[in-house]
Amino acid sequence: MSGVGIGQRPQNRKQKLVKSLWTGIWLVYLSAPVSDLLHGGHSTGVRILGWLGLVAFVCWYMILVFRTGRGETNALVLGSLAVLAAQSAVLSLTLGREWLVLFVYVAIASGAALPLRWARWSIPGAAALLTAIALAVPDGTAYLGALLIPAVLGGFAMTGVRELVRTTIALREARATVAQLAANEERLRLARDLHDLLGHSLSLITLKSELAGRMLPDHPDKAAKEVADIENVSRQALVDVREAVTGYRRARLAGELAGTKVALTAAGILADLPVEPDLTGVPEESESAVAWALREAVTNVVRHSGARRCVVGLVRRQTLDGPVLEMSVEDDGPGGSGGSGHVPGNGLMGLAERLEKAGGTLEAGRVRNGFLLVARVPTGEPGDAAGRLDGPVGSGA
Helix, strand or coil: CCCCCCCCCCCCHHHHHHHHHHHHHHHHHHHHHHHHHHHCCCCHHHHHHHHHHHHHHHHHHHHHHHCCCCCCCHHHHHHHHHHHHHHHHHHHHHHCHHHHHHHHHHHHHHHHHCCHHHHHHHHHHHHHHHHHHHHHCCCCHHHHHHHHHHHHHHHHHHHHHHHHHHHHHHHHHHHHHHHHHHHHHHHHHHHHHHHHHHHHHHHHHHHHHHHHHHHCCCCHHHHHHHHHHHHHHHHHHHHHHHHHHHHHHCCCHHHHHHHHHHHHHHCCCEEECCCCCCCCCCCHHHHHHHHHHHHHHHHHHHHHHCCCEEEEEEEEEEECCEEEEEEEEEECCCCCCCCCCCCCCHHHHHHHHHHHHCCCEEEEEEECCEEEEEEEEECCCHHHHHHCCCCEEECCC
């Protein structure tokens, strides 16, 4: 995504530029001071000093707002706001009522950079200072009504934005913590299962090895029998471990759909996904191949596509080669989720090989509005598939 998500700091020059533009676009309301410098009839020296003061104010304001949430102390932020308020007062008193608009930016910066317990005092303080300066500036009261409401409302609106950013950051951190805890729990479960699988077998192997060692060389026949038992136990343990690891590694389509929703949502991509599919009659090997295809496709969408929307479809079809389960993943990104340019990435090549082993096929390439990946695997249930020809396995957002 080219933008900067709420609560995320810019990571590169482009994102910094985007955030600077979004922050700086509101400086358009400084047209009154600019117009005053250009057409206010001031002397050359006053104009130079006015331009210097305006540029200094804008730079200070942009730095303060841009660095919001980076851990600066409240004392430092209050000092920076005091500098902005002093600049606004001096420029308004010396150059006229057009410069009173600077106090609106002081109030907004207060709401953006200070916690609510401080902003609820600093924003009214900025409004009070605006009122006092307006009363001291010739004809300043004519602008007072038009500036007080934006100053107060804009300042408190920014406190809401600040709290939204803080909440979003906390949610991102909580999500990362939950994912880490889930991974730790899965590792512990795998360790427990492997212990249960191997503990008895390894203990038996150790016992029989000691027994065989004591039987040699006096009872070679009995020792040979114990060695044969050791071989059988070790072979069975190897089979158990392989079955356990295969079960852990086998991808499930329902789980991958849930992971797809989380991944796309976290990347800021609108996800259009089917409901939990009916996989009756679909072999485990075919389901696993489609699940791996979904994982690889969505990973490419998140990493490379720059898409705003991703649509995942699941249908059963009757083909000349028999019934198949077809999965499609289509995005609207300009980047192309298959890799750079038109050269297939290593992930898609490996995915094609995995599908081929399951008797399936893979199609992937650019379409008019993005990139489309289609994976097909045999279902092995001609009757069921024929009864649901071209019908959706699941649909919904």
